[in-house]
Amino acid sequence: MTTTRSEVDFEETARVPGAPLLEVDDLFVEFRTRDGVAKVLNGVSYRVEPGETLAVLGESGSGKSVTAQTIMGILDMPPGVITGGEIRFHGENLLKASSRRRREVRGSGIAMIFQDALSALNPVFTVGFQIEEQLRLRKGMSRKDARKRAIELLDQVKIPNSKGRVRQYPHEFSGGMRQRAMIAMSLALDPEMLIADEPTTALDVTVQAQIMDLLKDIQVERNMGLILITHDLGVVAEVADRIAVMYAGRIVEQSHARDLYRKPGHPYTQGLLDSLPRLDLKGTELRTIKGLPPSLLNIPQGCPFNPRCPRVQDICKTEVPPQHRLAPGRLSACHFAEELISGD
Amino acid sequence: MTDNIIEVRDLVKHFPVRVGVLFKRTVGYVRAVDGVSFDLKRGETLGVVGESGCGKSTLAQVLMRLEPATSGTATFEGRDILKMKGGELRKLRRDIQIVLQDPYTSLNPRMTVGDIIGEPFEIHPEVAPKGSRAKKVRELLDVVGLNPEHINRYPHQFSGGQRQRIGIARALALRPKVIVCDEPVSALDVSIQAQVMNLLGDLQTEFGLSYVFIAHDLSVVRHLSDRVAVMYLGKMVEVGTEEEIYEHPTHPYTQALLSAVPVPDPELRNQRQVIRLEGDVPSPVDPPSGCRFRTRCWKAQDICATAEPELVTRVANHPSACHFAEEKSIVP
Ligand SMILES: Nc1ncnc2c1ncn2[C@@H]1O[C@H](COP(=O)(O)OP(=O)(O)OP(=O)(O)O)[C@@H](O)[C@H]1O
Ligand SMILES: Nc1ncnc2c1ncn2[C@@H]1O[C@H](COP(=O)(O)OP(=O)(O)O)[C@@H](O)[C@H]1O
Numbered sequence: 001m002t003t004t005r006s007e008v009d010f011e012e013t014a015r016v017p018g019a020p021l022l023e024v025d026d027l028f029v030e031f032r033t034r035d036g037v038a039k040v041l042n043g044v045s046y047r048v049e050p051g052e053t054l055a056v057l058g059e060s061g062s063g064k065s066v067t068a069q070t071i072m073g074i075l076d077m078p079p080g081v082i083t084g085g086e087i088r089f090h091g092e093n094l095l096k097a098s099s100r101r102r103r104e105v106r107g108s109g110i111a112m113i114f115q116d117a118l119s120a121l122n123p124v125f126t127v128g129f130q131i132e133e134q135l136r137l138r139k140g141m142s143r144k145d146a147r148k149r150a151i152e153l154l155d156q157v158k159i160p161n162s163k164g165r166v167r168q169y170p171h172e173f174s175g176g177m178r179q180r181a182m183i184a185m186s187l188a189l190d191p192e193m194l195i196a197d198e199p200t201t202a203l204d205v206t207v208q209a210q211i212m213d214l215l216k217d218i219q220v221e222r223n224m225g226l227i228l229i230t231h232d233l234g235v236v237a238e239v240a241d242r243i244a245v246m247y248a249g250r251i252v253e254q255s256h257a258r259d260l261y262r263k264p265g266h267p268y269t270q271g272l273l274d275s276l277p278r279l280d281l282k283g284t285e286l287r288t289i290k291g292l293p294p295s296l297l298n299i300p301q302g303c304p305f306n307p308r309c310p311r312v313q314d315i316c317k318t319e320v321p322p323q324h325r326l327a328p329g330r331l332s333a334c335h336f337a338e339e340l341i342s343g344d
Numbered sequence: 345m346t347d348n349i350i351e352v353r354d355l356v357k358h359f360p361v362r363v364g365v366l367f368k369r370t371v372g373y374v375r376a377v378d379g380v381s382f383d384l385k386r387g388e389t390l391g392v393v394g395e396s397g398c399g400k401s402t403l404a405q406v407l408m409r410l411e412p413a414t415s416g417t418a419t420f421e422g423r424d425i426l427k428m429k430g431g432e433l434r435k436l437r438r439d440i441q442i443v444l445q446d447p448y449t450s451l452n453p454r455m456t457v458g459d460i461i462g463e464p465f466e467i468h469p470e471v472a473p474k475g476s477r478a479k480k481v482r483e484l485l486d487v488v489g490l491n492p493e494h495i496n497r498y499p500h501q502f503s504g505g506q507r508q509r510i511g512i513a514r515a516l517a518l519r520p521k522v523i524v525c526d527e528p529v530s531a532l533d534v535s536i537q538a539q540v541m542n543l544l545g546d547l548q549t550e551f552g553l554s555y556v557f558i559a560h561d562l563s564v565v566r567h568l569s570d571r572v573a574v575m576y577l578g579k580m581v582e583v584g585t586e587e588e589i590y591e592h593p594t595h596p597y598t599q600a601l602l603s604a605v606p607v608p609d610p611e612l613r614n615q616r617q618v619i620r621l622e623g624d625v626p627s628p629v630d631p632p633s634g635c636r637f638r639t640r641c642w643k644a645q646d647i648c649a650t651a652e653p654e655l656v657t658r659v660a661n662h663p664s665a666c667h668f669a670e671e672k673s674i675v676p
């Protein structure tokens with residue numbers, strides 16, 4: 001049973017009919033710290049439609065979480081400063097919206113789940129209370145209705161014995177259960193868009209598989225847009241419709257999932273795929289990407305990947321590569337993207 | 345003489361569970377390792393896989409003599425590790441080294457890299473006389489692919505992958521015969537993980553090392569291991585060559601683990617056999633009777649609750665602790 005969206009939620013919105021569900025457009029974020037200015041996001045753009053799963057893939061520090069925090073309006077400011085770009089939800093630029101409007105969107109428009117469920121849940125309240133509180137405050141539900149709905153939500157995320165579990169505290173749940181409880185909480189206000197930041201990284205592989213199945217089912221059932229942030233190329237291959245690969249605060253490649261694995265359109269993506277040990281092969285030597293990701297205090301001139309790139313040319317050291325459109329829905333920020341795709 | 349460098353038989357490690365503030369009472373035991381037997385052959389890598397809490401790290405700690413065993417035996421080159429004292433124990437501490445998961449906390453932040461890598465020489469001065477130590481440390485830095493000029497830097501000046509290399513250099517300092525690696529690449533990004541895995545492979549060839557390689561990532565384990573042991577709730581449930589475990593798994597738990605690993609190939613989406621386990625791993629304080637996996641096993645019968653299945657070969661030429669062991673092909 002789904003409850004109808006409360007009318008008050010979307011008063012005074014600046015929705016543009018026909019606009020995409022969520023668009024991140026040329027976003028720039030810096031962190032100004034004692035050590036200097038870290039250029040953490042340097043023109044990030046992606047979009048997500050209802051029912052679609054966009055995987056944001058990248059190594060730690062590439063800016064995946066900062067992008068998500070900026071979308072949610074929970075970026076640490078200071079030291080963070082948004083220096084450019086827009087985030088449009090149904091065409092409305094959230095970066096220009098009032099803080100009241102942002103609070104409205106948070107939870108009922110876009111919800112987020114995190115890697116560490118224990119720190120996202122409040123240890124001193126029962127799981128049920130935390131779900132019910134949102135329903136009462138934001139949807140004006142009675143205590144009784146809210147309890148009923150909380151139990152329904154726990155059922156939806158397949159927590160056994162939901163009637164007993166609503167009365168329990170987060171520490172009484174196992175790791176996998178807590179992750180489910182956090183998902184239930186994020187669904188309470190029926191968001192149109194869910195951002196999952198490394199939702200299964202801390203879990204065992206059998207539990208991880210259960211949670212990914214659950215997220216996928218819920219997404220299909222609700223036709224939600226899903227941004228899945230991860231560094232796991234296996235998880236991405238199993239659930240993503242499209243993939244955005246991040247490196248040093250830029251999207252270096254965007255593609256449909258199949259095309260990216262069949263033929264990566266950027267040397268960094270190629271390097272990641274080559275670095276991966278395979279379950280189905282006993283390997284000898286893994287091919288690696290030499291060196292380390294750059295310090296964001298001091299990003300190399302030209303292409304940020306150039307010090308590690310096996311295909312680097314002179315132009316890469318001076319000119320920032322623009323986004324090359326390789327096919328509909330397929331972009332690569334490499335000067336030699338076309339050659340990469342056409343070569344074998 | 346056998347070519348087993350380590351032999352472990354019926355090894356048990358229980359941790360008491362104590363309650364009470366002033367007067368602690370023991371109310372039970374965490375059966376972290378509960379009757380484990382295996383051999384490590386000279387020059388091979390034995391992979392150990394299993395979910396969180398199944399006893400992998402405890403096993404490593406007992407082998408290193410960092411924790412006393414509750415019962416059982418473990419021999420290194422024929423001598424009982426668990427009974428060693430004095431000079432023999434000192435020698436063991438040279439011969440077996442450990443590399444840990446967390447490159448951030450396993451290095452002392454106030455020591456220079458040179459001091460960290462050279463510290464084992466303080467305890468075992470016979471390996472490197474004082475005058476030659478700086479040179480030895482520089483050599484070690486070079487061996488693990490770090491710049492020997494960085495000998496005076498501190499751990500925070502290095503990245504995660506570089507810190508893991510520092511940990512490996514330190515482990516190599518005393519020219520050990522065995523290195524126990526407890527999740528050595530789990531905290532690293534893919535591209536860095538590949539660099540460290542290649543390094544471990546190269547060092548094994550160069551120095552003739554034997555590895556016990558503990559990890560929860562089954563792809564990583566396959567890549568490096570000659571043989572693989574699968575653990576569940578303090579027990580080994582299946583042991584075999586890398587090929588036997590990955591191509592011909594016979595224990596339902598091994599099959600479920602393999603099935604749960606996401607494969608980085610979208611073409612295979614929805615084409616693989618899916619086994620989804622219900623629920624979580626039970627508590628090691630009070631494990632299920634009979635077969636410990638029975639509460640999550642889709643094949644469980646009455647006998648599984650009463651008779652504990654032995655780790656013996658029933659099918660497919662390798663041991664598996666299941667009454668109904670049968671081959672099932674999981675990996676695409
Ligand atoms: N010092 C200790 N005192 C009490 N219990 C302990 C102690 N060390 C480990 N345990 C328990 O023993 C069991 C096995 O722990 P162990 O650390 O060996 O697991 P593991 O397989 O290495 O797991 P992970 O994959 O999470 O590293 C767990 O239930 C753990 O909580
Ligand atoms: N509150 C903060 N203050 C300063 N730097 C930060 C803060 N949050 C994130 N950063 C930096 O921003 C960069 C991107 O971080 P993040 O988006 O978390 O990366 P990831 O891709 O791993 O999610 C990193 O260099 C990180 O250290």
Ligand code: SF4
Pocket residue numbers: 266267268303304305306307309310311312313316321333334335336337
């Ligand atoms: S632009 Fe040059 S350095 Fe950058 S990825 Fe392409 S080839 Fe490599």
Ligand code: SF4
Pocket residue numbers: 595596597635636637638639641642643644645648653665666667668669
């Ligand atoms: S012994 Fe029984 S419960 Fe245990 S794995 Fe085999 S079939 Fe399953």
Ligand SMILES: [Mg+2]
Pocket residue numbers: 064065066197
């Ligand atoms: Mg992150």
Ligand SMILES: [Mg+2]
Pocket residue numbers: 400401402526
């Ligand atoms: Mg461990």
